[in-house]
Amino acid sequence: MSTAILDHVGFNLPKGYARRALPGFLTLIAMVLILLVCGTIQPRIWSQNGLTLIMSPIVALAIASMAQMVMMSIGDIDLGIGFFVGMITTIVATLLRETPMLGVLALAGSVLAYALLGALVQLRSVPSLIATLGASFVWLGLGLFVLPVPGGAAPDWLFKYAFWKPPLSIPAPVVTMVVATALTWFVTRRTGLGVKFRSLGSNPVALMRSGGSLVVTRMLAYGTVGILGVLSGITLTAEIGGGDVNAVPGYTLTTVAAVILGGGMFTGGRAVAWGTLAGAVTLGLLTVLLTLLNLSSNLQPAVQGFIVIAVLAGRLVVERMTR
Amino acid sequence: MLTHTSATTPAIAAGREPLVQVRRAVKTYGPTKALSGVTLDVHAGEVFGVVGHNGAGKSTLMRVLSGLDAIDSGSVQIGGVSTPSERGFPGVRMAYQEGSLALELTVYENIYLSSKSWIPDRRWHGAASRRAMARLDEIFPDHVVGPADYVDDLTLADRQMVEISRATIADDLRLLILDEPTESLSGSAVDHLYDYVRKLRASGHAIILVSHRLREVLSVCDRVAVMKDGAVVSTHAAGSVTEQDLFLAMGGEVAIQKTGNGARPTATDSSRPVCVKVPMTTVDGAATQIVAHKGEVIGLAGIAGQGQEQVLDRLWRRNGDVQASAALAYVPGDRQRSGILPLWDVARNLTIAALPSLSKNGIRQTEKENALVAEWVERLKIRGGASAAITGLSGGNQQKVIVARAFASDADTILLDDPFRGVDVHTKAELYQLIKSEAQKGRTIIWYSSENSEMQHCDRAFVLRAGRVAGELHGRDISDERIISLSFAEAREAHA
Numbered sequence: 141m142s143t144a145i146l147d148h149v150g151f152n153l154p155k156g157y158a159r160r161a162l163p164g165f166l167t168l169i170a171m172v173l174i175l176l177v178c179g180t181i182q183p184r185i186w187s188q189n190g191l192t193l194i195m196s197p198i199v200a201l202a203i204a205s206m207a208q209m210v211m212m213s214i215g216d217i218d219l220g221i222g223f224f225v226g227m228i229t230t231i232v233a234t235l236l237r238e239t240p241m242l243g244v245l246a247l248a249g250s251v252l253a254y255a256l257l258g259a260l261v262q263l264r265s266v267p268s269l270i271a272t273l274g275a276s277f278v279w280l281g282l283g284l285f286v287l288p289v290p291g292g293a294a295p296d297w298l299f300k301y302a303f304w305k306p307p308l309s310i311p312a313p314v315v316t317m318v319v320a321t322a323l324t325w326f327v328t329r330r331t332g333l334g335v336k337f338r339s340l341g342s343n344p345v346a347l348m349r350s351g352g353s354l355v356v357t358r359m360l361a362y363g364t365v366g367i368l369g370v371l372s373g374i375t376l377t378a379e380i381g382g383g384d385v386n387a388v389p390g391y392t393l394t395t396v397a398a399v400i401l402g403g404g405m406f407t408g409g410r411a412v413a414w415g416t417l418a419g420a421v422t423l424g425l426l427t428v429l430l431t432l433l434n435l436s437s438n439l440q441p442a443v444q445g446f447i448v449i450a451v452l453a454g455r456l457v458v459e460r461m462t463r
Numbered sequence: 464m465l466t467h468t469s470a471t472t473p474a475i476a477a478g479r480e481p482l483v484q485v486r487r488a489v490k491t492y493g494p495t496k497a498l499s500g501v502t503l504d505v506h507a508g509e510v511f512g513v514v515g516h517n518g519a520g521k522s523t524l525m526r527v528l529s530g531l532d533a534i535d536s537g538s539v540q541i542g543g544v545s546t547p548s549e550r551g552f553p554g555v556r557m558a559y560q561e562g563s564l565a566l567e568l569t570v571y572e573n574i575y576l577s578s579k580s581w582i583p584d585r586r587w588h589g590a591a592s593r594r595a596m597a598r599l600d601e602i603f604p605d606h607v608v609g610p611a612d613y614v615d616d617l618t619l620a621d622r623q624m625v626e627i628s629r630a631t632i633a634d635d636l637r638l639l640i641l642d643e644p645t646e647s648l649s650g651s652a653v654d655h656l657y658d659y660v661r662k663l664r665a666s667g668h669a670i671i672l673v674s675h676r677l678r679e680v681l682s683v684c685d686r687v688a689v690m691k692d693g694a695v696v697s698t699h700a701a702g703s704v705t706e707q708d709l710f711l712a713m714g715g716e717v718a719i720q721k722t723g724n725g726a727r728p729t730a731t732d733s734s735r736p737v738c739v740k741v742p743m744t745t746v747d748g749a750a751t752q753i754v755a756h757k758g759e760v761i762g763l764a765g766i767a768g769q770g771q772e773q774v775l776d777r778l779w780r781r782n783g784d785v786q787a788s789a790a791l792a793y794v795p796g797d798r799q800r801s802g803i804l805p806l807w808d809v810a811r812n813l814t815i816a817a818l819p820s821l822s823k824n825g826i827r828q829t830e831k832e833n834a835l836v837a838e839w840v841e842r843l844k845i846r847g848g849a850s851a852a853i854t855g856l857s858g859g860n861q862q863k864v865i866v867a868r869a870f871a872s873d874a875d876t877i878l879l880d881d882p883f884r885g886v887d888v889h890t891k892a893e894l895y896q897l898i899k900s901e902a903q904k905g906r907t908i909i910w911y912s913s914e915n916s917e918m919q920h921c922d923r924a925f926v927l928r929a930g931r932v933a934g935e936l937h938g939r940d941i942s943d944e945r946i947i948s949l950s951f952a953e954a955r956e957a958h959a
Contacts, residue, residue, distance in 0.1 A: 154569065156613030332579070332587065335572045342567035349531075349563050350577045351550035409567025 163403035163455045164415020170451065171422040174429050181432045188309040195313035196302075198424030200225065200376035201391060201398070202317045205420040206324040206413060207368035208395035213328060214361045215341035215408025216261065216268030220276030221369060222392035224250070226385040227283035228373020233292030233383030240295075251366035258362025262355045276392070283385025290384035298378045316375060317417060320368075325413035327364065334411065337361050341408025397448050398423055423448075482507045482638060482669045483528065488537035490523055497523035499693035500537065507637065510660060510670045512680040512701065515690035516713055516766065516947050518914060521673050524690070525640055528671070529557040542637055554637035558630035558644055566615035570608060570625055571595050578632040598628040602659040603652055619647040627656065631663075638669045645679060657683045675766055677706045677951055689713055710951065714943055735759075738876055738907040740786035741774055746931045753925055753932070755876075755909060760902045762924030762941065763911040765950045767881075770930030771911040775878045778909065788907065792816055792874035794866055796881035802865045803853050810836040810849040812864050816872035839867040843893060859890035866894055870901055877901070879910040883917065895920050915946045926950060 184190050204225055211218040228250065236243025253275075261271050294302070304312045328334040336357045339347045344354055372391075380387060400406075401422060402415025426447060430440045481504035490498040498520050505511045515521050526532040527539060530551025538545060541552040564573050575582055575591040582590050592610035599606050603624050614622060627644055641660070645653045660670050660683055674680050680687055684701045689712040697712050739755040753774065755761045763771040777785050779793050795802050804812055814821065814832050821831050836849045843863045847856055853864065862882060869877050879898075883891050898920060902908055910921060918924045924941045926933045926949035934949040936942075 152609075154609050154611035154613065156616030157611070159616065160613065330588070332575065332584070335568065335576055338572075339565040339568055339576055342565040343562070346563050346565040346573070346576065349559075350579070352576070409565065 160403060160410065160412070161415075162458060163401070164412050164418055166455065166458065167401045167403075167415060167422055167451070168418040171418050171425065174422060174425045178425065178429050178432055188305065188311055191311040192313055194425070194428050195311055195317075195421075196379055198421055199313045199316050200372045200379060200388070201394060201424055202417055202420040203320045203368055203372035203375060204388075204391045205395040205398035205402075205416050206320060207365045207372060209399045209402070209404055209411060209413060209416040210324065210328060210337065210361060210368065211268070211365050212396075212399050212404045212406065213341050213408060213411040214337050214358065216272075217396065217406070218272045218365060219269055219392055220272040220274075220279055221365075221372075221395055222389040223276045223279040223283065223385065224254075224366075224369045225373045225376055225391055226387050226389065227279040227286070228370050229377045229380070229387055230283045230287035230292065230383035230385050232298070232374055232377040233294060234287055237293060237295040247370050250370060251363055254366030254369070255359040255363040258358040258360075259355055261362075262358040280385060283383075287383045287385065290382060290386070292383040294377045294381055298374065299381075302378045302381075317421070320371060321413050321417040324368065325411075328411035328413060333360060337364075338409050338411055341410075343409075394423055395420070401448065401451055479506060481505060482542055483671075484538075484540040485524075485528075486538045488524075488527060488534045488539055490527060490532065490534050496693055498527070498534065501690075501693070501695055503688055503695050503698065505638070505669050505671060507669050508664055508667045509685040510664050510672060510683055512684035512687035513671060513673045513690060514675065514677060514680055514687060514709055514713065516675075516915065516950065518692075519690040519713075520693040521690055522642070523693075525557060525642055525671070525673060528552070528638075529555055529640060552638075554633070554635045555640070556630040556633050556636055556638070557640040558627045558642065560643045560646065564614045564622060564626055564629070567613065569611050569613055570617075571610040573614060573625065574629055574632060577629050581632065581634045594632055595625075595628065598632055599624060602628060602631070603655050605651065605655075620649060620652065623647050624652065631659075636668060638671065639663060640671045640673070642673045643675070644672070645674065645676060653679070675951065677709055681706065681709075706951070710948060713947055737786070738788045739778065739909060741777060742784050743774075743925075743932045746928055746933045751932055755907050757875075757907055758902050758905045759923065760898060760908045760910060760921045762918040762921035763909065763927060764915060764918045764924050764936075764941075764946045765927040765933065767913040769927045769950075771927050772880060773930065774927070775880050775909065775911055778876075778878060788876045790872070790874040791876050791878060792869035792872045793878045794869045794880060794882045796884055803861055805854050807853060808849070809840070809845060809847065809851050809853055809856070809864055812853050813839055813849075813868050813871060816868050816874075820873045835871055839871055843867055843897065859886045862886050863890060863894065866897070870897065870906075875905070876907045876909065879908065879912075881911050881913050884913065891917075915943045918946060 178194070179185055182190075185194055204221055207221055208218055211221075228247070231243060231246045231250070234243075235246050257271055257275055260266055261268050301312075306312055306315050328337060336347060336352055337360075339350075339352075340354065340357050340361065347357065348354060376387060377383060398419035399412070399416050401419030402417070403412040404410050404416065423444065426444055427440060430443055431437070435443065483503070483505035485501050485503050488498050488501045489496070501520070501524055513521050513524070523532065527534055528541070530547030533547075541555055544552055563577075565576065568576070571588065571592040574595040575587055578591075578594070582594065595610050599608055606621070606624055608617065608621050608625060614625065617625065623644065623646070627641070630641075631639060639660075644656060648656065657679070660672070663670055664685075672680060672684060681701050681704070686698055687701050687704065687709065688695045688698045689709060690696065691712075691714055699708065699712075735756040735758060737754055738757050738759075739753070739761075741753040743751050743753055745751050753761065753763075763774055765771060775793070778787050779791060781787055804815070810832070813836050817835060818827065818832075821828055821835065833849070839845070840849050843866075845856075845863050845867070846860050853861060856864070866882060883894065886894075895917075898908055898910070902922075910917075912918060918936075918941050921941060922938065924936045924946070926936065926946055928950060936945055936949075
């Protein structure tokens with residue numbers, strides 16, 4: 141993990157690196173702590189099956205958080221990701237199972253729709269909040285059209301994935317999450333495309349003066365968000381075994397929280413894939429912990445929200461100290 | 464002494480085609496004519512200085528040369544190309560004063576973004592880092608910037624070094640434009656930069672240096688063009704002119720004996736109560752203060768961005784060290800960004816600052832509001848009337864509404880932040896009249912303007928330079944010439 145470099149802190153750490161990596165690192169510590177508390181209460185989670193059980197509901201959230209992270213790195217926010225992932229599950233559980241060709245086309249069309257949404261935001265200077273909120277109702281409508289009531293079934297290859305047991309007793313969800321995060325990290329931090337994404341979020345003027353196209357860059361970023369959204373929908377279908385457009389409307393705001401926990405910013409420019417993974421897993425494990433503590437499920441969202449606010453406040457203090 | 468050279472100086476090899484040829488270039492932004500027919504030549508292998516006061520058209524000319532803006536008429540030709548592509552003219556690079564680095568990216572990522580064409584696509588991380596470091600080491604040998612440093616966490620001086628290096632990393636570089644490059648650099652870095660500029664010149668590059676540090680311009684440039692009111696008024700061989708000559712050409716006045724006279728007591732107004740007191744330092748380092756009495760119009764003048772807005776900001780935020788009267792009102796200069804409420808009509812835009820005094824127990828009193836709006840619409844002749852949509856008004860009328868908003872409140876001190884930029888002459892005259900009559904009624908006005916001629920309407924004007932008071936002018940002493948002279952105070956001291 142990129143934050144692990146913090147362990148051998150030297151004075152030759154690049155300026156500003158610690159300030160950017162610290163929030164994700166703190167979230168990682170919180171994640172480990174929660175995992176340890178869960179393991180103390182219920183020792184049976186320390187096994188391949190146990191970890192798979194508590195981690196598999198988090199996979200789709202983690203990948204959706206990657207989508208939100210890309211969105212926030214260009215300075216936008218996606219208020220439609222929850223319904224988009226829901227809509228993808230309906231496509232995967234029906235079209236992709238029955239007529240794979242049509243299903244693949246529908247998924248590609250969804251990604252294209254996202255790219256066009258990006259063009260709309262850039263060309264008509266519609267705030268991304270409005271554009272994606274509007275789009276969320278389109279996703280909901282399309283999802284209901286494809287599958288009016290929850291149902292359908294995941295394609296057989298997805299079922300196989302759901303029961304996949306990797307060697308060395310590594311839990312399958314961990315493999316999926318780490319691979320998705322590594323890919324997102326590579327694209328946003330190591331490629332020229334990622335540099336363009338982040339410069340669009342940090343200073344569009346710099347991108348423009350360097351001869352880059354704002355429209356093309358934003359469309360590519362939204363397309364990337366669409367691809368990650370589709371991946372999230374596919375893993376969610378594997379998890380719930382069918383399609384339901386209303387499966388995870390809460391993702392919309394939970395993913396934002398995950399990115400913020402990971403060190404992202406609303407103002408754009410920061411791409412923190414590993415931090416976001418830590419954020420998403422922390423939020424997911426929080427639900428497990430609260431269940432293990434026998435807390436009423438009605439209270440869980442409130443407690444979750446409280447913890448997120450506390451972490452953000454703590455981060456603000458830490459940031460001020462390291463600056 | 465003045466050499467008005469229409470042709471090239473002998474030092475520049477005659478017969479060679481100039482690299483840059485600008486002929487009668489005109490550029491207008493709305494009502495303002497930024498360039499009114501610029502003609503100039505820049506040759507390969509020379510350093511060409513451009514000087515001038517606020518609004519002389521330097522920035523616009525540089526935007527045109529770098530291909531960011533197209534001219535309305537005339538012609539611009541650089542290296543035989545007369546229409547820039549999307550990336551500007553080929554071989555032309557500009558180091559901006561600010562705003563062209565992405566703060567959340569690292570140094571090498573910024574270099575990659577800007578110089579993609581000269582960095583391999585595969586394994587670009589190392590290549591971009593090496594090029595960034597090589598150029599930084601070459602220009603600024605004692606810099607402390609690392610390739611993976613985030614620009615946001617660098618000091619202003621370090622950022623400027625990165626920006627200059629960024630501009631020079633281009634394999635096809637022919638013309639380098641430096642816009643106020645030394646504003647935030649320290650002494651040794653300035654020397655290093657100019658050493659590098661001379662090196663570039665020796666290798667046949669052309670360099671355009673825009674700066675208001677006349678001493679630097681004269682020491683490094685071969686020729687200097689003086690701009691005024693959107694045109695090049697004269698071009699001089701740097702070796703044959705002095706700073707005084709450049710002052711004269713810019714419209715400045717040489718014969719000022721006193722420097723740092725900011726602490727001179729005001730005899731005329733000291734009887735009236737003091738409304739505003741801002742502690743400052745003079746350019747000589749002595750302590751002084753900007754004092755405004757009740758009913759005075761105080762000007763803040765000088766080159767744009769020399770700390771005038773910070774004075775207003777300190778007053779508005781009521782920093783601990785300032786003394787300000789009870790109620791302040793602020794008129795912003797950038798009306799689109801911080802002035803108008805675009806969805807509201809003229810009346811609501813006008814009354815927003817006065818609402819607290821117009822309402823009774825927190826309930827709005829519509830008749831009182833309407834009366835106030837009617838009074839101001841009538842007084843300033845705001846076209847369209849009270850119920851017009853604010854965005855439907857012309858810029859001048861929008862500005863009238865914003866000025867009226869401040870004066871319609873019960874504030875006794877009004878802060879004006881260069882509010883009349885881009886406003887037509889007629890509206891300006893009306894607003895000057897308003898300022899005068901309101902001052903007579905006992906209001907205090909602190910007025911920053913980048914247009915020197917506006918300062919004539921002030922009782923006293925403070926000329927600022929680098930956040931310090933370069934001088935204080937009284938009444939009839941306030942003139943274009945004297946403001947320009949004081950603006951360049953540092954340069955003048957060298958000859959005193």
